[in-house]
Amino acid sequence: MQPKNDDDDDHDFLDSKVKDTIFYLLVNNQKQTIIKRADLTKYIIKDKSRYFDQIIKRVADELNQVFGYDITYIESQKGYLLFNKLPTDRTLLKISQEKETKLSLIFLIASHIYNSGGSVTEKSLWKFLKLFGIQQDIEHTLFGDVKRLIYQLYVKECYFEIVDQDQETELYFKFGPRCLLEMNNDNFIRFNNELIQL
Structure with missing residues (x-):
């Protein structure tokens, strides 16, 4: 040996x-x-x-x-x-109902940011979410504490970044690195078409 x-x-x-x-x-x-x-x-x-x-x-x-x-x-x-990197229809793992719910809110926010050119004001975001019955200070039946999800969890998970662009009171939301990696233009275009058909 x-x-x-x-x-x-x-x-x-x-x-x-x-x-x-x-x-x-x-x-x-x-x-x-x-x-x-x-x-x-x-x-x-x-x-x-x-x-x-x-x-x-x-x-x-x-x-x-x-x-x-x-x-x-x-x-x-x-x-x-x-x-x-696998398309969601080719993955072998099933997404839990909780994760699917979470992703739907993330995608809703990301679509608004996408349609607004890459960033939205805090005021614009909440105005948009209100169209879907989601309000800042009211617990949502499906999503729970939406404010905590957006400002803490989704930022921590790198889906979104909160930026104080003008050093005043207005905050801006923009894509975080995870959102940029996981979502693409085709997803947003398809989602926009589905919203128009509602």
Whole structure:
């Protein structure tokens, strides 16, 4: 039996860390928040950070080929987002009713932002949502506390960003990185056509 050399040790290390990183990403992606690069280094790669780029490249390839996910680094957040690149009609996983409800509100807001050129004022957003019976300070029967969902959860999950553009009291909502990755023009055009037919 031949003794292992350093190349074998590096190969075994990389294989192990690729598997660990994929597991970490998939588990943490359930929270739908940014997965910080610093956390990957701290909890998975540890003192071998010189291998980080190699590991992430292999992780990206496996996530894509095996799970149908793309991984994207968001510079402003110093972290990664995973998103399913498979069309929703081809995914094997069923979306829960709760998640489907959540996505419908996200899509409604995103469509308004899209139709408004990429950003909307806070006032415009609530005026639009009121057309669908959704009011800022009234608990909605389907969505619950909509204000908390929009201002906290959807911002934390990177669907939307809240910007104070003019340094006054008016806030603006614009697409967050997850929204830009998961939704496209065809989705918005199809949704607009469905709304017109209502």
